[in-house]
Amino acid sequence: MQAIEAAFGLVFQGHVLLVIGLAAAFGLFVGAIPGLTATMAIALLVPVTFFMDPITAVGAMISCSAMAIFAGDIPGTLLRIPGTPASAAYTSEAYAMTRKGEGEIALGANLFFSALGGLFGTAVLIIGAPMLAEVALKFSSFEYFWLALLGLTCAVFIGSGSATKGLVSLFLGLLIATVGLNNPAGVPRFTFGSVDLMGGVDFIPAMIGLFAVSEVLRVMVHGTAGWSAPQAAVGNLFTGWGRMFVKYWPQQLRGNVMGTAIGALPGAGADIAAWVSYATSRKFSKTPEKFGTGHVEGIIESTSANNAALAGAWVPALVFGIPGDSITAVVIGVLYIKGLNPGPTIFINNPQMIYAVFIIFILANVAMIPLGWAAIKAAKQILRVPRNLLMPAILAFCIVGAFATNNAAYGVVLMLGFGVLGFIMEENDIPIAPCILGIVLGPMLEENFVTSMIKSEGSFLAFFERPIAAACGIATLAIWFAPPLIRLVRRARSAPAAA
Amino acid sequence: MRVNDAIIGAALVGLGAATTYAARAFPAIPGQQYGASVFPTVVAVFLAGCGLKLVFDGVRRRRVAEPPQPGETRGDWCRSGRAWFNLAACLALVAGYVLFAPVLGFLLAMAAVVTGCCLLLDAKPWVALVVGVATAVVIHQAFTLLLRVPLPRGVLLPF
Numbered sequence: 001m002q003a004i005e006a007a008f009g010l011v012f013q014g015h016v017l018l019v020i021g022l023a024a025a026f027g028l029f030v031g032a033i034p035g036l037t038a039t040m041a042i043a044l045l046v047p048v049t050f051f052m053d054p055i056t057a058v059g060a061m062i063s064c065s066a067m068a069i070f071a072g073d074i075p076g077t078l079l080r081i082p083g084t085p086a087s088a089a090y091t092s093e094a095y096a097m098t099r100k101g102e103g104e105i106a107l108g109a110n111l112f113f114s115a116l117g118g119l120f121g122t123a124v125l126i127i128g129a130p131m132l133a134e135v136a137l138k139f140s141s142f143e144y145f146w147l148a149l150l151g152l153t154c155a156v157f158i159g160s161g162s163a164t165k166g167l168v169s170l171f172l173g174l175l176i177a178t179v180g181l182n183n184p185a186g187v188p189r190f191t192f193g194s195v196d197l198m199g200g201v202d203f204i205p206a207m208i209g210l211f212a213v214s215e216v217l218r219v220m221v222h223g224t225a226g227w228s229a230p231q232a233a234v235g236n237l238f239t240g241w242g243r244m245f246v247k248y249w250p251q252q253l254r255g256n257v258m259g260t261a262i263g264a265l266p267g268a269g270a271d272i273a274a275w276v277s278y279a280t281s282r283k284f285s286k287t288p289e290k291f292g293t294g295h296v297e298g299i300i301e302s303t304s305a306n307n308a309a310l311a312g313a314w315v316p317a318l319v320f321g322i323p324g325d326s327i328t329a330v331v332i333g334v335l336y337i338k339g340l341n342p343g344p345t346i347f348i349n350n351p352q353m354i355y356a357v358f359i360i361f362i363l364a365n366v367a368m369i370p371l372g373w374a375a376i377k378a379a380k381q382i383l384r385v386p387r388n389l390l391m392p393a394i395l396a397f398c399i400v401g402a403f404a405t406n407n408a409a410y411g412v413v414l415m416l417g418f419g420v421l422g423f424i425m426e427e428n429d430i431p432i433a434p435c436i437l438g439i440v441l442g443p444m445l446e447e448n449f450v451t452s453m454i455k456s457e458g459s460f461l462a463f464f465e466r467p468i469a470a471a472c473g474i475a476t477l478a479i480w481f482a483p484p485l486i487r488l489v490r491r492a493r494s495a496p497a498a499a
Numbered sequence: 500m501r502v503n504d505a506i507i508g509a510a511l512v513g514l515g516a517a518t519t520y521a522a523r524a525f526p527a528i529p530g531q532q533y534g535a536s537v538f539p540t541v542v543a544v545f546l547a548g549c550g551l552k553l554v555f556d557g558v559r560r561r562r563v564a565e566p567p568q569p570g571e572t573r574g575d576w577c578r579s580g581r582a583w584f585n586l587a588a589c590l591a592l593v594a595g596y597v598l599f600a601p602v603l604g605f606l607l608a609m610a611a612v613v614t615g616c617c618l619l620l621d622a623k624p625w626v627a628l629v630v631g632v633a634t635a636v637v638i639h640q641a642f643t644l645l646l647r648v649p650l651p652r653g654v655l656l657p658f
Contacts, residue, residue: 051646164552168511171546175518178539185535187525190518216616220585221576224620388620389627392613393634395589399596399609400638404648409597416593427501446538453533 007355027064031071038068047401096294117304118365120256121311136344146472151266173438209418259305263312269325277305505557515547604653
């Protein structure tokens with residue numbers, strides 16, 4: 001009880017609330033601009049949070065990411081350009097509603113069900129995380145090794161696109177993670193004689209480069225010609241909230257559950273949750289033929305899911321230190337820098353911190369309704385910001401952010417290198433998220449692997465001797481080997497039929 | 500800059516091989532079988548494996564000469580000299596910032612970078628200049644006064 005009181009005391013301070021509010025506005029803005037993702041908003045925010053106390057920093061990141069994921073729906077609905085990848089699943093549907101003159105219903109549904117989804121995810125986080133933490137206290141290096149590997153596996157196999165390219169991104173990330181002195185043997189690796197690289201590849205400049213600078217470079221190359229200002233006037237957003245809630249409560253609930261579950265799965269986040277939920281909604285709908293013609297049902301389910309996933313992703317992040325998506329990957333990096341190492345012990349040593357996270361999550365999702373309303377009303381102006389002036393300003397932010405992490409020009413150089421890498425990767429359809437998860441989880445994977453191998457004196461069987469480790473191990477191997485096996489079986493079955 | 504998968508694959512195989520070679524020199528933890536070289540070697544081998552797969556896919560796709568995928572139209576900018584110029588100029592501006600910020604100071608160097616980038620994106624010169632100076636001043640004030648980051652002051656030291 002004392003911890004909860006302490007948590008309220010930590011959150012309800014003028015400067016904390018002010019920062020959370022500013023971060024929310026920033027998140028809404030970045031999320032609403034097509035091409036700028038929620039992860040990018042976080043990457044740009046991190047250098048600023050550097051100078052805050054832990055609660056303020058974490059609060060800023062929570063409110064910024066929640067708002068950005070919602071705001072991505074705004075240009076999706078008005079212009080048919082998703083603001084963030086998490087809105088892409090239902091952009092066509094929402095735009096079809098706008099063309100039918102139901103734009104305010106679509107946006108209202110996005111706002112209302114985003115907030116509800118976020119609150120549902122938060123409830124699961126509040127109930128689930130402490131319970132899981134008690135189990136996690138018994139974990140040893142074997143379990144952590146498998147969990148890290150499971151997270152990386154999900155990041156590659158659950159995302160859309162080519163698994164090979166996902167793996168390439170992941171292994172690049174893991175390779176980058178090996179740079180420096182930070183390894184079990186404590187020897188310098190791949191430092192090329194540079195003192196700066198001894199400390200490893202700095203995570204924040206790398207993030208800024210991969211997620212933000214790459215986008216600036218893309219605009220430099222492809223030009224700014226893109227969208228026109230939205231024409232449709234938006235009416236009363238609150239129309240039909242009660243009716244939609246009553247009529248579509250099963251869809252909403254399913255979206256919430258699915259979103260939280262996918263979010264909590266290490267390595268898969270809001271965008272995947274939205275795609276899966278949209279597909280599920282269509283599959284189980286009584287009127288699947290209406291999908292794609294401007295039908296609110298699928299929008300409700302998937303917009304609930306992407307915001308629920310955001311909170312769900314914090315479960316493995318807080319309990320195991322394993323990011324549920326690329327946003328929590330950044331959060332974990334920041335927590336380490338703040339000396340708040342995520343893991344089950346944080347629930348015992350720092351409960352007020354955990355409760356504060358819960359409170360901020362609730363606050364952010366409740367505040368989403370008025371702030372989101374304001375953002376929708378201001379959408380015309382936000383979308384009119386000229387991109388040829390915005391992108392250079394973002395580049396300036398990137399530079400100063402990368403510099404501020406260590407107060408050294410080395411950060412800017414690193415940022416530029418990773419910007420080029422991210423640009424080349426995206427141009428060739430190599431996803432970036434697995435790379436960033438690789439950079440975050442690489443040290444954990446290696447440490448637990450080497451520790452486990454030393455403990456077991458080189459026996460691989462030891463990785464399956466403890467029950468939870470065995471379950472995680474089998475799950476990981478199943479994800480690796482199930483798709484090729486299924487393909488083999490299918491081929492074997494179809495071969496005699498063809499003959 | 501969409502290149503054939505085979506080229507990326509070949510580069511990855513090269514990177515994997517170089518990493519494996521370099522990792523052989525890492526000492527083991529005394530008295531243990533598993534040292535600093537294990538993890539990079541495993542990662543490098545897998546990376547090279549993925550590279551081989553990409554080479555294989557890329558060569559096969561070339562032979563079949565598939566029509567370009569819908570997503571592949573993005574590669575068009577490669578033939579545009581302007582696009583290459585923009586890319587090179589933007590990278591050069593940031594590199595120039597790294598080199599000259601200690602001398603010129605943050606304000607001048609950053610204003611130059613932002614103004615330059617705006618011009619690359621066809622902003623009107625006076626707008627570019629205003630945005631460049633304003634961005635530099637706002638960021639400078641925020642980061643030095645609020646966050647106390649020691650941004651380089653350079654030739655503007657007296658101010």
